[in-house]
Amino acid sequence: FTYCAAGSAHDQYFFRRPHLLVSGQVVTPRLELANEDLVRSHVQAVWLSACGMSLGSSLKDVLDLNHDDLPLLASIEEQLRDPGARRRARDRCRRVLEDLDDVLAASPWWDDDWLVDVLHAVPLEFERACERWRNLYRSARQQRDVQHAIISDASRPQQDKRQAERLRREAEQQLELLVASDGGRMQSDFYSYRYFAGEGFLPGYNFPRLPLSAFIPGRRGRFDDPEYVNRPRFLAISEFGPRTFVYHEGSRYRINRVILPVGEGDEHGAVTSRMKRCGRCGYMHPIPEPPGPDVCEHCGGELGAAISGMFRMQNVSTHRVDRISSDEEERQRFGFELQSGLRFADRTRSRSTVEAEAIVDDEPWARLTYGDTATIWRINLGWRRRRNRDQHGFLIDLDRGVWQRNEDDDGDRDDPDATPRDRIIPYVEDSRNALLVHPTRRLELEEIASFAAALKHAVQRRYHLEDAELAVESLPDDADRRMLLLYEASEGGAGVLRRLVEEPDAFAGVVRTALEVCHYDPDTCVDRGGTSGPDGSAGPDGSGGERCEAACYDCLLSYRNQPDHRILDRQAARDVLAPLRRARVQPSKNARRRVDELVASGLEGEWLDHVRAAGYREPDDAQVLIEAAGTRPDFVYRDDHVAVYVDGPHHDYPERVERDAEQTTAMRDLGYTVLRFGYRDDWETAFGAHRSVFGEGRQ
Structure with missing residues (x-):
């Protein structure tokens, strides 16, 4: 199948462009060094080394399994609270982070107290990282004890006892996996260091971060070992959805049960929550206490009724159905209706978003909003082919965590002991670097879908x-596509989406590449067609095979966007992309107008004109009073914590030099980077020395 290879970094793409591989042009992988979660996990790893703590082979070497609440072992608790280890870790981390001073200073989350705060929070973070293991262990232990009581009850029928024996055996298998009792589990997902990497406490580039697990029971009389299968959250919301199949070791297993934390199933309200989602932009509004907001915090639109029964997806359990056969139509018949939402981080010290506009011929074409560590939701609204489209969620017995059968699947049978009583809507969430692209005019369905794929x-x-x-x-949602949400899905992020809003020409550069992707000349928009040469060699755009009419796997089509294949059209994408070749990204009008109005001197105006003429990133604000430092910088880059002063001749007087030095020290104490542009300085040299703040400029 062509699509299976089109997206592979080691197949068609490099076969057609051998100069990128054979000639030795190696491109270093992208990693956002200023990602807060990434830096925090490395700081915690340095702390672990500084205190000399051994995590053993599994969490049985960390937690006291003789107590019901599974507390930390006394020796572990003592090392966690050791102030000497904290001081050693602080000194080591400062040396490690010295090379990142410029990058960290430009990050909105960084300040002088961040490192100390993280090290003081290590005990809480360590406890939090243990919670998933604790929940799995408590649930398995409770299942073992309950089923053992049924087996020991002489009044129970033999059928109940046989089922109890099976469930007890599964619980014992889970416990063995969790404690790695066979001694050969260094490759297990519950090997201590791998587990803490998966929970985000330690760096873990090779493992899914904060995964969800599905328990696959072993089979008696065979060599099939029980196993936990992990998936990243955004994949698990569908792969581990209610009553779906997991294909493993030649057999099909059905997701039949959620592994609820012990105690939560007794209070059904404790496992569900309420929130409101904006119907115009998809912005999420959690409701810790009713009634919640009535107006969207992002777009100002009116919010509808709250969504109740929101259930954060938990780890799941399966039971074997049958062996995998050649008839796998069931894999295609049923699917879920998934919906996305987002919420930008709430910060008190600085803004969590960067707002800009893509300007074409002096008119705004799109609003761009970037936020680092934005929270992305993936919500499972129900079966895609459910009978009642207005009814969302799934029925579940929250006492036992058992899902009700899918009524449209004749082969799905209810658990005989399940008593469905609650309807819930599963969801997962995680933090990502995200960019919202909101065109100012309404695009047709084919246009925005094709534009999204090309972008x-x-x-x-x-x-x-x-x-x-x-x-x-x-x-x-997919039925009402008003804007696009792009987010960096890899661990730690790549840091590329921020560039699209901070560098004036970066967005236009991506648009030109998008035209090439769609088999068009980026300068003239002439159709290259994606055809191969007469000798069967690759065409001028690197594609091959027959001429591309609407779309192909060398341009817009991919495995991930299969539901949109019927509406994708590279000509529709060209119509959207063509004018955007001239796009320039600049701060939103409100911010730009305020900066222009507050420019206090002719020299400041010259500096601002130089920034715009050279294509550098414009400041967020001007003449902002920083009361704690007793100063008013000429310009401010808020998210980077950078203050700019444009100094005229009067700053040459000795008393003014002394005052400027005092203000600079005070601003640095508050976590700001202070940049001064004197009237006799070479401004271009200063801009070049601080590319992380001002961008690359117009090349």
């Missing part, structure tokens, strides 16, 4: 990302 492929090609490192969604 995703172009960003990947231009910045050398793999398909799994970038995702794109339509908001508020």
Whole structure:
């Protein structure tokens, strides 16, 4: 199948472009060094080394299994609280982070107290990282004890006892996996260091971060070992959805049960929550206490009724159905209706978003909003082919965590002991670097779908990302596509989406690459067709095979966007992309107008004109009073914590030099980077020395 190879970094793409591989042009992988979660996990790893703590082979070497609440062992608790280890870790981390001073200073989350705060929070973070293991262990232990009581009850029928024996055996298998009792589990997902990497406490580039697990029971009389299968959250919401199949070791297993934390099933309200989702932009509004907001915090639209029964997806358990056969139509018959939402981080010290506009011929074409560590939701609304389209969620017995059967699947049978009483809507969430692209005019369905596919492929090609490192969604939903949500899906992020809003020409560069992806000349928009030469060699755009009419796997089509294949059209994408070749990205009008109004001197105006003429990133604000430092910088880059002063001749007087030095020290104490542009300085040299703040400029 062509599509199976088209997205592979080791197949068609490099076969047609051998100069990228054979000639030795190696491109270093992209990693956002200023990602807060990534830096935190490395700081915690340095702390672990500084305190000399051994995590053993499994969490039985960390937790006290003789107590019901599974507390930390006394020796572990003592090392966690050791102030000497904290001081050693702090000194080591400062040496490690010295090389990142400029990058960290430009990050909105960084300040002088961040490292100390993280090290003081290590005990809490360590406890939090143990919770998933604790929940799995408690649940398995409770299942073992309950089923053992049934087996020991002489009044229970033999059928109940046989089922109890099976469930007890599964619980014992789970416990053995969790404690790695066979001693050969260094490759197990519950090997201590691998487990803490998966929970985000330690760096873990090779493992899914914060995964969900499905328990696959072993089979008596065979050599099939029980196993936990992990999936990243955004994949698990569908692969581990209610009553779906997991294909493993030649057999089919059905997801029949959620492994609820012990105690939560007794209070059904404790496992569900309420929230509101904006129907215009997909922005999420959690409701800790009713009634919740009535107006969207992002777009100002009116919010509808709250969604109740929101259930954070938990680890799941399966039971074997049969062996995998050649008739696998069941894999295609049923699917889920998934919906996305987002919420930008709430910060008190700085803004969590960068807002800009893509300007074409002096008119705004799109609003761009970027946020690092934005929270992305993936919500499972129900079966795609359910009878009542207005009814969302699934029925579940929250006492036992057992899902009700799919009524449209004749081969799905209810658990005889399940008593469905609650309807819940499963969801998962995680933090990602995200970019919202909101066109100012309403695009047709074919246009925005094709634009989304072209934009995703172009960003990947231009910045050398793999398909799994970038995702794109339509908001508020696939039926009403008003804007695009792009987010960096890889661990730690790649840091490329920020460039699209901070560098004036970066967006236009991606658009030109998108035209090449769609088999068009980026300068003239002439159709190259994607055809191969007369000798069967690759065409001028690197594609091969027959002429591309609407779309092909060398341009817009991919395995991930199969539901959109019937509406994808490279000509529709060209119509959207062609004018965007001239696009320039600049701060939104409100911010730009405020900066212009607050420019206080002619020299400041010259500096601002130089920034715009050279294509550098414009400041977020001007003449902002920083009360704690008793100063008012000429310009401010808020998210980078950078203050700019443009100094005229009067700053040459000795008393003014002394005052400037005092203000600079005070600003640095508050976590700001202070940049001064004197009237006699070479400004271009200063801009070049701080590319992380001002961008690359117009080349």
